Amino acid sequence: MRVNRLISPLLFLMLLAVSAQAVYAEQASVQGTRVWTDPEKTRLVFETSSAITHRIFPLDEPDRLVIDLDDARMQSNLPKVDLGDPVLVGLRGGVRGSSHLRIVLDLKQAVRAKSFTLSPNERYGHRLIIDLTPKNGSSVRRVALPSFPNSAVRKSGARRADGPTIVVAIDAGHGGEDPGAIGAAGTLEKDVTLAIARELAKLVEREPGLEALLIRDGDYYVGLQERIAIARERRADLFVSIHADAFTNATARGSSVYTLSFSGASSEAAKWLASRENSADLIGGVDLATNDDLLATVLMDMTQNATIEHSTEAAAMVLANLGRLGVVHRGDVQRAGFAVLKAPDVPSVLVEVAFISNPEEEKRLRDRGHQRELAEAIMAGVSGYFRKYPPHGMLVDASSQGGAGAREYVIGPGDTLSGIAKRHSVSISALRARNGLNDDMIRVGQVLAIPEDS
Numbered sequence: 001m002r003v004n005r006l007i008s009p010l011l012f013l014m015l016l017a018v019s020a021q022a023v024y025a026e027q028a029s030v031q032g033t034r035v036w037t038d039p040e041k042t043r044l045v046f047e048t049s050s051a052i053t054h055r056i057f058p059l060d061e062p063d064r065l066v067i068d069l070d071d072a073r074m075q076s077n078l079p080k081v082d083l084g085d086p087v088l089v090g091l092r093g094g095v096r097g098s099s100h101l102r103i104v105l106d107l108k109q110a111v112r113a114k115s116f117t118l119s120p121n122e123r124y125g126h127r128l129i130i131d132l133t134p135k136n137g138s139s140v141r142r143v144a145l146p147s148f149p150n151s152a153v154r155k156s157g158a159r160r161a162d163g164p165t166i167v168v169a170i171d172a173g174h175g176g177e178d179p180g181a182i183g184a185a186g187t188l189e190k191d192v193t194l195a196i197a198r199e200l201a202k203l204v205e206r207e208p209g210l211e212a213l214l215i216r217d218g219d220y221y222v223g224l225q226e227r228i229a230i231a232r233e234r235r236a237d238l239f240v241s242i243h244a245d246a247f248t249n250a251t252a253r254g255s256s257v258y259t260l261s262f263s264g265a266s267s268e269a270a271k272w273l274a275s276r277e278n279s280a281d282l283i284g285g286v287d288l289a290t291n292d293d294l295l296a297t298v299l300m301d302m303t304q305n306a307t308i309e310h311s312t313e314a315a316a317m318v319l320a321n322l323g324r325l326g327v328v329h330r331g332d333v334q335r336a337g338f339a340v341l342k343a344p345d346v347p348s349v350l351v352e353v354a355f356i357s358n359p360e361e362e363k364r365l366r367d368r369g370h371q372r373e374l375a376e377a378i379m380a381g382v383s384g385y386f387r388k389y390p391p392h393g394m395l396v397d398a399s400s401q402g403g404a405g406a407r408e409y410v411i412g413p414g415d416t417l418s419g420i421a422k423r424h425s426v427s428i429s430a431l432r433a434r435n436g437l438n439d440d441m442i443r444v445g446q447v448l449a450i451p452e453d454s
């Protein structure tokens with residue numbers, strides 16, 4: 001009995017110590033905070049040692065947003081915010097109660113805040129994401145348009161007046177939370193891809209009749225489906241995604257060009273690479289709860305087949321021109337299930353310009369001159385492709401090939417002979433006669449000569 005009485009308090013103390021340690025171990029620590037600004041929103045990322053519960057509420061006069069994190073402590077400094085951020089002035093942190101954390105965001109204006117958490121992956125631990133959009137902002141997607149110091153190119157009026165502009169969507173791989181592959185000297189794929197994308201955009205803008213659409217024009221992440229959505233919204237005629245490979249073998253080198261494959265990859269390496277690139281959403285941070293699957297509705301159909309055919313043509317031309325510049329990793333166009341190439345109606349290619357994992361190529365990828373050369377090679381492929389396959393519905397001025405003022409029209413999906421005749425103020429019979437047609441049957445991609453007004 002005596003012994004028992006003595007042991008119990010001791011046992012109690014020991015249990016207390018163990019449970020205190022358990023509480024301490026459960027407390028999450030904020031190990032890093034990052035801020036990314038894109039044209040639509042400001043994104044805050046809190047990386048924590050374990051899953052975390054949080055609450056968010058706004059305060060006004062002045063506008064603030066409070067983020068309460070339960071059972072958490074700060075283990076890193078809060079970042080400085082860029083002066084140019086549209087909504088954020090700065091972040092302050094403090095302790096709330098005995099073991100909770102409160103972070104206050106000082107704001108330039110009232111915001112709409114959305115938060116979600118992400119599970120750990122190979123690059124990051126648990127993350128809490130908070131997206132801020134201006135409350136009074138329009139809900140219309142603000143696309144990053146290239147802005148060049150020398151915008152004379154854009155204003156020169158060199159666009160063809162007789163037809164629609166060809167839009168080339170240029171997709172700089174990765175960005176923001178997702179650095180992409182990292183070279184031995186610390187070069188980030190996301191920086192290299194953006195630099196080459198901007199060079200390519202400049203070249204596209206210089207070409208009469210062509211317009212560049214930069215899917216991202218800054219250091220922020222855009223979800224893979226979002227990238228497709230932006231290109232489709234702006235009715236892009238071609239989608240060029242730019243990447244810089246990494247491979248376990250540091251001697252792997254050279255450029256490769258990929259198109260989408262539904263039926264399996266052209267090689268094990270292509271399959272491996274596609275699954276790596278497709279995991280970008282996990283690292284970049286996409287809220288899966290609101291990520292509707294574009295492809296669920298648009299499965300393999302005729303459009304997709306035609307798109308893949310066109311993609312292959314474009315890819316082959318880009319690859320041929322990259323081959324002229326330097327070494328290619330594989331001599332033919334590769335295929336794999338890249339998520340970012342899945343636009344059902346926009347021909348899409350993915351260019352792995354070089355291996356960032358190869359120290360020699362990593363060094364060249366940092367070089368402005370080499371970035372420009374790569375962009376020039378891709379551009380040569382792009383223009384070659386459009387010369388051979390003018391976009392559907394495009395009027396081609398054929399006057400340079402004889403017949404003064406002759407015009408040609410490329411048939412697109414949904415076109416009818418009567419519709420084309422009406423649009424160009426000519427009679428159906430004149431259209432038939434000029435093109436030697438016996439009936440009203442036309443096919444997509446067919447080129448019709450448009451007769452003079454009758």
Ligand SMILES: [Zn+2]
Nearest residue numbers: 173180243244
């Ligand atoms: Zn990549």
